[in-house]
Amino acid sequence: MTRAPDVTREQRGQTKRMSVRLQCPGYPEDTLRSLADRLPCRDTQLETLLQLMGQPDQYSYPSIFIYGHRATGKSHVVLSVMKDLELPHASVDCVECVSSGLLFHQVLSAFFGPDAAALLPRCPSLSDFVRLYKQMSSNSPATQTRYIILDRAERLRDMDFSLLPALLRLQELVSDNVTVILLSEIVWEKFRPNTGCFEPLLFHFPDYSKAELVQILSWDHHPSYTPELYASYINILLGVFFSVCRDLRELRHLAVLNFSKFCEPLEKGEAKESDIHKLWKNIEPHLQRAMQTVYLREVSSVQWEQQQMDEEAATTLRVLSAHAHIELPYYSKFLLIAAYLASFNPARTDRRFFLKSHGKIRKTNFLKKHEKTSNHLLGPKPFPLDRMMAIFYSVVDSRVAPTASIFSQISSLVTLQLLSQVGHDDQLDSPKYKCSVSLDFILAISRTVGFDVVKYLYDFL
């Protein structure tokens, strides 16, 4: 159960935070103060970062590796430090750099202008980059430390194998006052190349605690209501969502979406701002429903907002996963059912299910041990085409000729990704398939043709 909000606690936190005084020589003090105000709950990280950077003209550590979960403010802190203190920096997102050439281009144009980057040859190698960088930095030597910020640095491992080790000791290579800051969600152990490299300084950004999340989220309160009301709203929201989600961005998005519903009783005059309990009773089921729909993106945010306007019940909306119904031809449905039965039943039970005059076979006696566990837990098993056709003829009541259209329907089921072919070694001679649809899907299909799948499934015997 969610609990009623406690407003006083985060207010105490706020006052405590204001008293922190950042001290770092070489940087303007008022900028630092405004920076610290703009980065709530990241005081220690900010202070450590500034200490690592040192004064602008001092040599900093060659490479700093910053890691932490998604939305813990890694790039936000680093980039706002760079922007506010007006330090020379190049910020590169490694996802955008499909080749190392783009990375070099962005770094050179950020430091020395687009003319320098234009000097790079068409497919620049690492040595081209180092040579050009050296040439440019000898023309305009660094008066301040230059920073290269590489966001989502895990992509660097997939690029040229010498790129990451070279970037880690770039300061040494170009003999210039340059520091490379790598940002990633993955720990450093998964980066280290097998041949060894210069070890960067590891720096962890911890997750926000619940109190910190409350403090940050109450930051952007609605102007027409009091901050206390918004803070209590955030408390209710976190009470519902904190157990499943600690992502600040996601929570913020949910807070914006559902705030209008929270304020509805106030606008209608049914409740006052002080009746937190009433407001909580009103919003809580709504938030629970949001967790199942809008949080999983089954309903888009626009639909959710519209629905709140129209006062329509949320369940009437057809969610995305309910759309998983495909119109198929008659025999394709049976083919799919046959494939599903072949995939999830052990082959030795086929006699019992699909032959008319089978003997009385008990479930437990004749199966191997691994076949006794539920096949639905182990996933679909591959089956040959012959077996599937045999089951198909057994489940279809009428006489079906094995025409070209039947076989082309099998291959179109493969293209629709309802079946998947296993082992691409043989296309024509006894291909093997797997059925890749869920039980719900096959139940819906079999209902349309009036066939009871569950009766034929070994797991549900």
Added chain:
Amino acid sequence: TPRHATPSIPSRSAPARKPGNVLEEARTRLHVSSIPESLPCREQEFQDIYNFVESKVIDGTGGCMYISGVPGTGKTATVHEVIRSLQQSAEQDEIPHFHFIEINGMKMTDPHQAYVQILQKLTDQKATPDHAAALLEKRFGAPAPKKETTVLLVDELDLLWTRKQNVMYNLFDWPTRRNARLVVLTIANTMDLPERIMINRVASRLGLTRMSFQPYTFKQLQQIITSRLNRLKAFEEDALQLVSRKVAALSGDARRCLDICRRATEICEHSGSQKNGSGLVGMSHVMEALDEMFSSSYIAAIRCASVQEQLFLRAVIAEFRRLGLEEATFQQVFVQHQALCRVEGLQPVSVSEGLAVCQRLGSCRLLLLEGSRLDLFLRIRLNVSQDDVLYALKAD
């Protein structure tokens, strides 16, 4: 490419220094680059190659010869000596004049560059590989009455291998033409190279004129060093014998032998400054040089490793013993490592530290590791024998 991006060898500003004392003199004479006028212990091979080339030059015909032998047995030096003495006799008009060309497979970026280099050395023409091949084909195929014989030396033949083997095929096919007057001498390391990598029509054109250079015996090595030193008294007899016996037992590589002797003179010089001995290179100096050259550095590396690294190696061996396999995942080894830490009374390390230790050992190749992305599941194997590790760990 920009001009400052091309590498170059720095030029020497001052002339090379004259050797000051006996040891320095010995060192310059023992240098691999100072090849003597006549190679000792290769008289038979010299005579064979000489006769082969001389007969072809006098008859005006062509032919191929395949020379093999392990590195450092004097193949290239002998062929060069043959050519030198043939050129001398050609100057004295004892045999007809001939043209000598040398190419080296190692110096080419691509096997097809061989055509370009041959053409350039023959006619000072520059051409693309295809064009050069066509020009050479015309030159060796067409009859020309006053053509002089060409002797072509192909060093490091195995690097001229291509998938269709057309470079090798052409090299061996040209000498069989009636008007080609081409003698091809090919050098490679392995004796069975024609059988191993050449297709039949290439191997048959190479012919059966083969010569293999045997590794030097210890007597021959001793003779080579004495002939190089040329009555310079720098070594004790026993020391020389030790070097030559050791090298002959391992590889029979003359270059290795000379290197060890040079190193021994350096060691002698350093130790001579402290206590004045006989001034000769003695047994102890040679022993030290041999140790430096032949002993494996792995054991030294394990001995100098940190406490946790040594502990990790012990954990690896303990895990191998437990599993009865020569391979284990990091997870399994790490459990052993932590247990060992507790037994030794050390603070157990964290997974990150353990992985860092493991990867440091992997980067100096004491361990063989998979990619670091697998973290807990990366498989570990030892790159040294378990006995070596145990010996290195036990000694301290």
